[in-house]
Amino acid sequence: MEISIVTFHSTRGLSMASEDYSVYSGLTEDELISLAVERSLTDDHVSVDHTGHSKTPIVQSRPTIAGSISAHPHVAPPTDDTPCITLKNACTDPGPGARKCYSFINSDGQQYAAWRRYDGSMLVTLDPEPLDPVVKAIKSGAVSTLIEIAKTGICLTKQNKEGWISLHEAAYRGQTECLKVLLKLDHKMINARTFQDETPLFFAVSFEQVACSQWLLESGADPDISNKENETPLYTACERQNLDIVQLILKFKGKVNKICRQGCTALHEAVWRDNLEICHALLEAGADISIPNKYGITPLFAAAQGGCVKVLRFLIRHGADVNSHAADGATALYESSKNGHEEVVKILLSRNANANICTRGGLLPLHIAAKRGNERIVSILIPVTSKARVRRSGISPLHLAAERNKNEVLETLIEAGFDVNAMLSPDRSKMHEDRRSTALYFAICNNNTEAATMLLEAGANPNLDTFNPLLIAVRQGCIRTVTLLVEHGANVNAYIPTHPTSFPAAIMFCMKYLTLLKYLLDNGCDAQSCFQCEYGSGPHPPIETLHRPRDDIRYNVDVQNYIPVQFCEMISTPSVSRWAGPIIDVLLDYVGNVQLCARLIEHLDSYEDWGVIKEKSILPRPLMQLCRLRILSLLGAERMQLIDSLPIPGRLLKFLRHEERSSQL
Structure with a gap:
């Protein structure tokens, strides 16, 4: 079983x-x-x-x-x-x-x-294999039994399948008396190795058998034989944080600067475990505080990485370089900023750590602190960070704060005078499919209205990106964000340069949101272009071959031969066509004498109740409609803000706001 x-x-x-x-x-x-x-x-x-x-x-x-x-x-x-x-x-x-x-x-x-x-x-x-009698005797500490077994001539240096001999077993079990007997019988086995190159001393240290470790060292065990990972007993003692064994090995002249396969020394291990006593013992024995591992990490870097304040101070007092950096260019200051170790950051800066050394990726400590959202560390780093160096990096900490929704950090950076219109470098912008460039774009993509408000009020230009942030807000259907952008000058007639249309792209994204569509039209969105169909009253291409709107915006470089999508084509897509009547009805309120193309008439004829909309388009349009359009055009882009200041009756004000249907005209 x-x-x-x-x-x-x-x-x-x-x-x-x-x-x-x-x-x-x-x-x-x-x-x-x-x-x-x-x-x-x-x-x-x-x-x-x-x-x-x-x-x-x-x-x-x-x-x-x-x-x-x-x-x-x-x-x-x-x-x-x-x-x-x-x-x-x-x-x-x-x-x-x-x-x-x-x-x-x-x-x-x-x-x-x-x-x-x-x-x-x-x-x-x-287990089909019977338990070795020598192992059984050592496990129980039966010294007399072990002696009797030895008298029978059984080989005590025979290896098992992992390369263990009896001395390994005794060291692992902490059976000091058995160790003494075995070494007296055959002292040559004292440095015997397993198939992983572990010695009895390595086992005694690994399992913190202090008495066994001492006896083995006193008996001549070599403290510098490492296992296949190049880890010495001293390295392992530091890993176990056993000060007694560390001091014991150092007393017997164990090499303190030997490195393991990863390039780490015993001091690295002691630092990672924030053990000041062991660090002190190692330095007294001659440990080198500047040896990096294979990743370029020095003991001081390791202390900063782990937030080991006492060990960090100790290493600095003994001459450790505060500007040492890892193979990827990250400094101790960068790593402590990344991990949120505020006190370590203060200590390093007080010792003249350079805050303007960037990683291979071009990021400064301020960048990573902003990305991680540590406002206190950001505040500490701002005075010692060069804004010119930030500009050369091709990315502002504002971008990273906005990307991660770190609003407190964003506010701190804005107050410190960082450019809210800073653009990503072309290389960094290309890392994003939509070629975003501004911090505002990141905030809008995250639907973070609070961050967008801070940026816009600080002077962010909403029209700098390849794809206008307003299009993202419209696609999200967030009227609050759309209103915010429009009030700060966002272009309501923006187009998608890589996916041309004959009408403003914002209309394409809000066809299902009539309230949002009306708001954009009130603020100057070009409704006239929706009725400028190149096919006119003639036959249109089959619906199956029409260009359809994408669910997302992606960058496409090759658009030279792209035929602009007509409004009548867009409104004919299956997901939108059932809304064709109400959409055309709203658009007609914002245009004068226009001719409906054959495709739009076909849509209006498809539903009996839409006949009244078709009648609305019959030329000529009412004089009141033409007058309204003329007044609004004279008021310009800020028409909705200026209407309330006009000295005209309330009913006329409602008419100019396209609210006449709710009045009793």
């Missing part, structure tokens, strides 16, 4: 609760496998103690590779009194293609194995 199967979708994709991610996201594949097996067992089986109360069982397992779950700092290694579960009737055949990962034993001494199947699932079965 199978005991447990744990299925996962990839080597890093074990199913676990979201709250566990932050704890377990750093585990290796083997650690995740170990955790999955343990969870599966503990979830599916509950043992009962002698009092009758249930308790959560914990699998007591012996990891067989370095970096197993028991070695992880978040998970304590098992002890002999750890409660265990008893599994019975487990099959011993994991199936074809299965690979054994490791073994563990329960409280009754029964040995089980965890297998990885060909399909990625995990299976726990009885």
